[in-house]
Amino acid sequence: MASVVHEKVKSYYSSLETGEDLQTSAACPAPSRLLSPSAKTALQQVHPDVCKRFLGCGVVVPEKLKGCSILDLGSGSGRDCYMLSKLVGEDGHVTGIDMTSELVEASRKYIQYHQELFGYAKPNTVFLQGYMEKLGEAGIKDSSVDVIVSNCVICLCPDKRAVLREAYKVLKEGGELYFSDMYANKVVPDSFREDAVLWVDKWIFKNMSEGHKKQCDIKYASGTYRIFKLPKHSIRSKALVTYKGTVPDCEEHFAFDASYSFKTNLTMDVDAEMAAILQCTRFSSDFTVQMTDEPDPSLDSTRQVYHLLNPFQLADRLGSCIKQCSKTGSTAACGTKTTSGNCG
Incomplete structure (x- = not known):
């Protein structure tokens, strides 16, 4: 075939x-x-x-x-x-x-x-x-x-x-x-x-x-996913991160994916996977990252994580097509509302 x-x-x-x-x-x-x-x-x-x-x-x-x-x-x-x-x-x-x-x-x-x-x-x-x-x-x-x-x-x-x-x-x-x-x-x-x-x-x-x-x-859905190849054992705990406003064309606001949108100089919590992404990829110089040593419950909830990655369930929940997502390995993350397109 x-x-x-x-x-x-x-x-x-x-x-x-x-x-x-x-x-x-x-x-x-x-x-x-x-x-x-x-x-x-x-x-x-x-x-x-x-x-x-x-x-x-x-x-x-x-x-x-x-x-x-x-x-x-x-x-x-x-x-x-x-x-x-x-x-x-x-x-x-x-x-x-x-x-x-x-x-x-x-x-x-x-x-x-x-x-x-x-x-x-x-x-x-x-x-x-x-x-x-x-x-x-x-x-x-x-x-x-x-x-x-x-x-x-x-x-x-x-x-x-x-x-x-x-x-x-x-x-x-x-x-x-x-x-x-x-x-x-x-x-x-x-x-x-x-x-x-x-x-x-x-x-x-x-x-x-x-x-x-x-x-x-x-039924069909359209979506954009971003998936990262991270070093082994890099996903450890939640973190407090602050975006510096240094990504080109994103000086005031960096819409990373459907789950995370960063405003310049505003500190926010992120889960363990996002913390690892911001520390280990080309975006590492654009953020300050302070690990909290707080365990991330989602790391022990594989079934729940995969549930959240389903584009159809996300489209139903958000009322629109999937925008873009970010996770690591062979998984990806979430959707967001859009003003154009349909999901079939």
Whole structure:
């Protein structure tokens, strides 16, 4: 089944010239928050032909990327990669990986254009053909990446656990997987996977017959998760943290995720996982952290933590789609109210 799904997805995407060629009227929800000024400027500088062929949805841009090594899983037309290449700067690096040779070849055509536009002495962007489930075979070294992004692509992979395992391997300690994707409330039937249009265009439910809807009763949610690779034994206790206002474009307020929003110079309590994230990742210099030695009850409540990570339960509780979340290892956190999009 895995190879069949891969081939159908590759065949479908290679046949598309622009985003307007998608065969359904499906559309992903609008981003739950506005782009930062820096990201907006960078996106506006991407070559129009690259943007025209963009086949994803939304924009996936985590904060504080200057100097980072970034990997884009399912880079498609290269739009996000070129935007990120501006944000990481000349000392940073962006790698895009996609299994569709036509998209990889098309993306490579604009490397020199963006290098010259951004005033870099040499290119800081490369595109590789390969599978997200086999990053090592594609040439991505273990513990070599600061940030991994993915824009509504992992949902298309037949073996999602393999994607997450590979992402964990190539991330540096303290690195982040930041991805937006679609989620179903039950296993999607093989008959849908075998239909390239239904499978690739994400919003399968909108394109099913009424009979299929009644038979399957499948619902979909869209959400953005942020997951961190932390050192062993770094999650210890709760903490008091104070945001310094130093993250670019977040001078007064840093909306980290749906659970935590930090105001500059305001001290607040955080749980043990968030304390570890703020101490062990690229955000460590942006916070003062005072450990309280107070045990975090959630560390002994695995079942409860996973319950809170369910995007459908969060959407029901909050009355909207999932915004973004942050947790460690193979878990992620919470949702928030949004003013746009729907959850199906």
